[in-house]
Amino acid sequence: MEMEIRSALTALQGQGKLADGLDMTRLTVEPPRDASHGDMATNAAMVLAKAAQMKPRDLAELLVEEVLKSDLIEAAEIAGPGFVNLQLDKAAWHRLVPHILHSGKAYGDGESGDKVNVEYVSANPTGPMHVGHARGAVVGDVLARLLEKTGSDVAREYYINDAGAQVDVLAQSALLRMREAKGETIGEIPDGLYPGDYLVPVGENLATMDVPKEEAEALTMAKSVALPMMMDMIREDLEALGVVHDFFRSEQALHDDASVDKALDELTSKDLIYQGVLEPPKGKEPPPDWEPSPQTLFKSTEFGDDSDRALKKSDGSWTYFAPDIAYHFDKYQRGYAKMIDVWGADHIGYIKRMQSAVNAITDGEAQLEVKICNLVKLMRGGEPVKMSKRSGSFITLREVVDEVGKDAVRFMMLTRKSDAPLDFDFDLVKDKSRDNPVFYVQYAHARIFSVMKNARELGWQVDDADLATVPLDALEHEAELALVRLLGTYPRMLAAAAQAREPHRVAFYLMDLAAAFHGLWNLGKEELDLRFIQEDDVAGSMARLALIRATALTLRSGFDVIGVTPQDELR
């Protein structure tokens, strides 16, 4: 449609009615928010008026005259300050329905051609995942699906923090459980160790092995046993949520294969490393044990960070930042110039330094985007569910998935934009009502499925291939055309959501689409000729069935993007 407008403008220029060399970049051709303004609207006259030295309405009149020469455009009128509203020929909309029926789940597929690396979850391998992780997992997973849908080549990665002090704590906790498994009474788990029962099987495993007496060796062995078990547990939890990764990268491996040293060398060769002393943090009391000491620092201030950042501690050991740089450099060397990391809100302060590092080590060739997921507050009976890590009574991801199902968790996590806090209401997601968006959208799909079943029972041929050939002249009611128009915006919505890295838009679209369908359904109660199945009007029925089947396919396509399984029945 944009082509129609642009060619009309070019034609006007050809006729000498419009100045040449106008800046068209701000020109838009879009469906207006208010459907009463027509199918499409363009701001061309207003955007171009000044440069063309014409009044917007005069220019608009010329444009209307020109654009009406197109077959696709039924009517065009000038409105407001100079909008040109276009009404498309009904046939233009009708063409969309068979297109969707032919495309099926592939409807909305794009061809961006980007190559993107998405890193998400990356929870520490020291215990089961809790609900906070679930949001990042869903947002990352759906973002990856969305990017794939719009034509990107996507790698999904998980960075395993298996090298820090927390892993030593894990190993110590596991050794304690080993003693317990051997019959020793261990009493309360001491502060500072992980108290969770999930370490009992790790201890039992260790109890069957020949663990060295010497402490350092015992810890090494405990790590080698505990880490894979923790990762298996995490992978199972993720799988229960329908979340997968293609690639797991170990922090320890980055140390072992000297990737961290190489990253430091790389930055050193760019003269971005020095020995220096950092200022204590401003605006609040310095930590009690603060004392200035020389460390190996990275000049992240040269890339917009507020302070230079430590790569090595004063004792010469690596900080967490260093292997993280090595990891991102590793991604770049594997061919990813576009990286997206999905992080929790507690890492906001870490964004700039990581972006600085990526920028520095790749000479600006690679770009890191960070998607922040804010907190999830679990609600039950109108009250927040108390979560106390100390008592070990925090709610795990697995418990939530087991209680309400993966589809509900996934959908609910997308009912807010990711950087805003989210309430997750247990009562709501189990409710069968309009308030529960998961139910509401599934219900629309199930209703359509049921109608199609009824049509088959009448002996009608309603496979997609049959419906795709049906004449659609009967679709002329405003509510029907509104549904078609909404179906038509699906590919555009996907592309915009992918570009903005906002997976929640897909969920919102599905709710809109479900609402449009439910509305049409109920109209059929009052206006009998809008009922989908009318035995005395087979031709019209087939047209309406084609429409709602296209709706179901679009719902399925959207469900596929957000990783929710469509339900055929909700009874």
Next chain:
RNA sequence: GGUCCCGUAGCUCAGCCGGAUAGAGCACCGGAUUCCUAAUCCGGGGGUCGGAGGUUCAAAUCCUCCCGGGAUCACCA
């Protein structure tokens, strides 16, 4: 103090790469049951889009400042 996010109807929030009268759900009031059933829909009331400037033909949307709420500011991960 720095950085980032948020402030839109009584409540919970969409909309924000500028566009026409600012939307939805809940709650409130009034209606509608032969297809999946009122598990849904339709209509109604309800708004200084935190405030003040600026840019623009046009600002909830972009820029600046201010107010309020939150997160974060390690040699932790």
